[in-house]
Amino acid sequence: NAGVMQNPRHLVRRRGQEARLRCSPMKGHSHVYWYRQLPEEGLKFMVYLQKENIIDESGMPKERFSAEFPKEGPSILRIQQVVRGDSAAYFCASSPRTGANEQFFGPGTRLTVL
Amino acid sequence: AQSVTQLGSHVSVSEGALVLLRCNYSSSVPPYLFWYVQYPNQGLQLLLKYTSAATLVKGINGFEAEFKKSETSFHLTKPSAHMSDAAEYFCAVSDDTGNQFYFGTGTSLTVIP
Numbered sequence: 001n002a003g004v005m006q007n008p009r010h011l012v013r014r015r016g017q018e019a020r021l022r023c024s025p026m027k028g029h030s031h032v033y034w035y036r037q038l039p040e041e042g043l044k045f046m047v048y049l050q051k052e053n054i055i056d057e058s059g060m061p062k063e064r065f066s067a068e069f070p071k072e073g074p075s076i077l078r079i080q081q082v083v084r085g086d087s088a089a090y091f092c093a094s095s096p097r098t099g100a101n102e103q104f105f106g107p108g109t110r111l112t113v114l
Numbered sequence: 115a116q117s118v119t120q121l122g123s124h125v126s127v128s129e130g131a132l133v134l135l136r137c138n139y140s141s142s143v144p145p146y147l148f149w150y151v152q153y154p155n156q157g158l159q160l161l162l163k164y165t166s167a168a169t170l171v172k173g174i175n176g177f178e179a180e181f182k183k184s185e186t187s188f189h190l191t192k193p194s195a196h197m198s199d200a201a202e203y204f205c206a207v208s209d210d211t212g213n214q215f216y217f218g219t220g221t222s223l224t225v226i227p
Binding site for chain 1: 123146150155156157158159160163165204206208211212213214215216217218219220
């Protein structure tokens with residue numbers, strides 16, 4: 001029973017490039033959450049998605065960041081025109097239903113912007 | 115609004131000694147509280163969860179935490195530290211929808227042989 005999968009585990013981009021982070025939730029889970037962890041800080045909520053719907057994006061930066069969770073395939077967090085401040089670990093979590101009060105985390109994608 | 119505060123960003127204990135990691139919460143509703151552990155270059159693993167049942171919650175790897183409403187605390191303890199306990203520990207509280215989690219800044223635990 002595979003857990004939450006994220007790829008790539010490490011991603012290096014130059015300033016101005018695009019970064020695409022993928023997350024496959026646990027089997028049977030249809031709710032996905034993205035968090036960002038800056039160095040020496042805790043995780044900060046970014047966005048909560050269900051299949052084909054964004055439920056809460058209150059933690060997403062207004063520009064350059066977007067997320068989707070299509071009917072088929074993984075959830076994608078997309079960062080356009082990356083800047084050095086985007087360097088962080090991005091974690092995805094999944095849960096089986098809304099309001100579940102349980103989230104299972106993936107191993108994270110560590111983004112480095114040169 | 116929900117938030118958690120973890121006192122002490124770094125804690126060092128000797129192997130075999132008591133581990134105490136502090137967490138205080140602020141919540142406008144009865145909270146769900148969590149402790150997660152993060153090993154280097156890995157994701158977060160749930161240690162334990164408080165869901166308004168018993169105030170003393172037992173988790174994995176010998177850890178437990180006690181919910182104290184009067185002190186708005188949810189401190190994590192383990193009677194005897196093991197070298198394998200060295201990791202980053204995060205306290206978290208969920209919002210009233212149960213969907214958004216708020217994390218503390220983490221406590222890095224070092225175990226000295």
